[in-house]
Amino acid sequence: MNVPTPPVTVPQADPGASYRALKASIDAAVARVLESGWYILGRECAAFEEAFARWQGAARAIGVANGTDALALILRGLGIGPGSAVATVSHTAVATVAAIEMIGATPVLIDIDPATYTMDPAELEAVLRDPPAGLPPIRAVIPVHLYGQPAAIAEIIAIADRHGASVIEDCAQCHGATVGNRKAGTLGRAAAFSLYPTKNLGALGDGGVLTTDDTALADRIAALRQYGWKERYISDLAGVNSRLDEVQAAILAVKLAHLDAANARRQAIAARYDAALAGTGFSPPARRPGTTHVFHQYVIRCADRAGVQAQFRARGIGTNVHYPMPVHAQPAYRGRVALGPAACRETERAAAEVLSLPMFPELTDAQVDQVCAAIRALG
Numbered sequence: 001m002n003v004p005t006p007p008v009t010v011p012q013a014d015p016g017a018s019y020r021a022l023k024a025s026i027d028a029a030v031a032r033v034l035e036s037g038w039y040i041l042g043r044e045c046a047a048f049e050e051a052f053a054r055w056q057g058a059a060r061a062i063g064v065a066n067g068t069d070a071l072a073l074i075l076r077g078l079g080i081g082p083g084s085a086v087a088t089v090s091h092t093a094v095a096t097v098a099a100i101e102m103i104g105a106t107p108v109l110i111d112i113d114p115a116t117y118t119m120d121p122a123e124l125e126a127v128l129r130d131p132p133a134g135l136p137p138i139r140a141v142i143p144v145h146l147y148g149q150p151a152a153i154a155e156i157i158a159i160a161d162r163h164g165a166s167v168i169e170d171c172a173q174c175h176g177a178t179v180g181n182r183k184a185g186t187l188g189r190a191a192a193f194s195l196y197p198t199k200n201l202g203a204l205g206d207g208g209v210l211t212t213d214d215t216a217l218a219d220r221i222a223a224l225r226q227y228g229w230k231e232r233y234i235s236d237l238a239g240v241n242s243r244l245d246e247v248q249a250a251i252l253a254v255k256l257a258h259l260d261a262a263n264a265r266r267q268a269i270a271a272r273y274d275a276a277l278a279g280t281g282f283s284p285p286a287r288r289p290g291t292t293h294v295f296h297q298y299v300i301r302c303a304d305r306a307g308v309q310a311q312f313r314a315r316g317i318g319t320n321v322h323y324p325m326p327v328h329a330q331p332a333y334r335g336r337v338a339l340g341p342a343a344c345r346e347t348e349r350a351a352a353e354v355l356s357l358p359m360f361p362e363l364t365d366a367q368v369d370q371v372c373a374a375i376r377a378l379g
């Protein structure tokens with residue numbers, strides 16, 4: 001006999017909640033843009049770029065259409081394309097690898113450190129020293145600050161520097177995370193942020209932004225995002241169309257002012273989950289010393305993931321898996337992307353075991369209590 005499944009009362013993510021929380025300011029911002037008659041690359045985008053650069057502590061920020069394009073435009077701006085390889089990880093959103101292929105470069109995928117789910121610097125060093133046979137020169141490294149946790153960025157930069165490769169930080173999940181007294185994303189050559197609705201800073205549609213302290217690179221990318229124009233209708237470089245529209249920029253400016261508070265709320269929810277996990281057979285996520293984790297996702301590992309998901313679901317709690325299949329194992333990439341000597345073994349283990357609990361700033365205390373009770377019941 002089937003037990004009826006209760007409705008989901010605690011979703012894993014809820015992008016609509018972030019709109020409802022700021023509805024009056026967002027509606028006013030949208031109305032202002034609609035009435036302005038100017039919808040692409042105007043004063044709203046410029047204002048958001050300036051505010052984001054200031055908040056991030058970077059010299060320049062450039063708004064683009066999405067996070068994938070932000071990565072691809074940085075690579076293009078650095079002159080990386082066909083005939084180059086780029087090292088990244090396989091335990092990431094497929095977008096990281098898609099961006100490398102978009103510009104015609106060859107991805108090489110490094111395994112992760114299983115505690116932090118981020119690039120293993122030792123294997124990166126081994127691959128840079130002794131690259132897989134037939135691989136073009138590795139010109140860039142893209143560590144991913146996954147789930148809101150900074151990668152071993154100082155170590156990765158030191159290794160990449162020794163081998164003449166540029167470091168581009170994939171900050172799609174780490175808006176606001178810090179490394180020492182700096183924001184993640186300010187240590188490498190440039191950083192790419194997704195502004196997808198569920199990200200720590202999310203638009204109400206697609207959006208992306210990239211930051212760099214290299215103003216010549218920023219100028220090149222600002223041209224590349226709009227057909228390579230320096231002057232209207234005259235392409236100086238062969239570019240693309242990847243612009244952040246005025247409506248999204250205005251919404252993002254409203255949400256940026258609340259980002260630090262939203263991250264603090266994510267951290268407070270994470271602390272509640274940590275406490276509930278004490279005494280169960282499950283471990284809270286590791287935190288890298290000297291960094292802050294901004295909990296884009298709160299991820300635990302379970303040998304019986306399907307069983308654990310079912311127990312949460314029976315209590316009306318949604319969970320998700322980020323990500324169920326490593327990029328190198330997906331049909332589009334299988335047998336076609338280069339791996340390092342570790343053959344992504346830890347990545348494959350993680351993909352089979354990771355589970356993301358409900359995590360977004362608008363979770364109510366009662367919803368967090370409900371998740372904590374379910375955690376304790378796991379035993």
Ligand SMILES: *Cc1c(COP(=O)(O)O)cnc(C)c1O
Pocket residue numbers: 066067068069092093095096144170172173193194195196207208
């Ligand atoms: C979301 C995400 C991206 C891509 O962002 P889009 O805005 O969806 O193109 C890239 N990398 C990581 C790690 C992401 O989570």
